[in-house]
Amino acid sequence: MARTGDRARTAAAPALARLDFALDRASPVPLYYQLARQLEAAIEHGVLTPGDLLGNEVDLSVRLGLSRPTVRQAIQSLVDKGLLVRRRGVGTQVVHSQVRRPLELSSLYDDLEAAGQGPTTQVVRNEVVAAPCDVAAALGVPEGGEVTVLERLRRTHGQPVALLCNYLPATLLDLDSARLESTGLYRMLRGAGLTLHSARQTVGARAATAQEAARLDEAAGAALLTMQRTAYDDTGRAVEYGRHLYRASRYTFDFQLLVRA
Template sequence: MINKNSPIPIYYQLAEHIKQLIEKGDLSPGDSLPAEREYAEQYQISRMTVRQAFTQLVNAGYLSRRQGKGTFVAERKLEQPLQGLTSFTEDMKARGLEPGNEFIHFQIIPATSQISQHLCIQEDEPVYEIKRIRLADNVPMALETNYISANLIGGLTETIVNQSLYGYIEEKLGYQIEEATQIIESTIASPIEAKYLKIKTGAPIMSILRNTFLKDGTPFEFVISAYRADRYTFKIHMKR
């Protein structure tokens, strides 16, 4: 397992061994790893080498360090491909996870200047403001606020949104959702975001602004989201 005669660095060999244990399920999310000293004694290597292996796995998202408690197997991140337009509900179901929502509020408000620009409507026109926590197997993944033109998309209720907003728009109203644009930025959680996402204030999050359009080019949705960076990652496939 650890070959000291190999040209491959020992810290890398140890990191790969631990990673394989995690990927095979021999180590599960939340499991505590032995102390650096124990690994060093078991494999007759330096604690610095063990620390390098741990750091590599922390940076790769396989392990997490907890101050004063030790090193643990991290919760695996959900991977979201950036090709194709799907809803959060569709994404979670495709991964075999149970999607859920915790509504903070569901109301109709007059469109602000920012909202009206994104939805191409007049200021003060009615829009749904839907603020909710998006869950996967009851774990908070994102804090999301949707703004939807009430004149264009009528009849929304919490029940409809909870089941599938996009399904309602396409199957019940007969619209075809065509495309979306997203802006993704890394930032840190505000106290409010931290409260709802059950993370620490200042923890890393991904801030996402999205505009979604119907087939005729009409924008029907403007979304502001804060995703947990420790539980969610985005993936894009590119060809030259």
């Protein structure tokens, strides 16, 4: 009968076979960092998927011709990021990829799809309500006027990533829940002839409530990234106000900063 370690090495072989490492031993960039970045890229682009086994450090070091401490340091850096996990008697396993999103006016659905993250959406609320004062102010409608509120749970690789709450003027367009579960909101807006031009956005962080944690598969009080955004079309009209929550363990915003002369 095969031993546990033998089964782990056999299971890891297909995952490792999908990888083509290019390590430059003459580069000033440390080998552990080169290995970590290439493993991270493979996870981000779906070459390595959740559940894939990489085997243990000895297997990896032999395969790559690297010292065991070098491999250990590379793996630990990805364990610290929550991308890999060490399982006793099994080896190193892919957990999930962390979503990296540029901080610009774009659709989360489109960004995830372009990154090969396999996004899916569950619509948990889609109804017309009276606009609260903050929503009315953001959208430029009378307080108590009709707005459509959407609540959606966004997943990648079957795991929750974000809880999205959006408000739109009720007369803007017909928001069909079935379509919202197969495409992105901004894609639907563009399909209705609306041109998104700019947005005002605020990013923050807070602890998850018990209800939010349950929906996002986190512990109560876990750190969540928050984003509030008001999007405008090319006439300057506010067409969408969003309050979004993201799992900090699985999501980051990327910034590009320019130096002013």
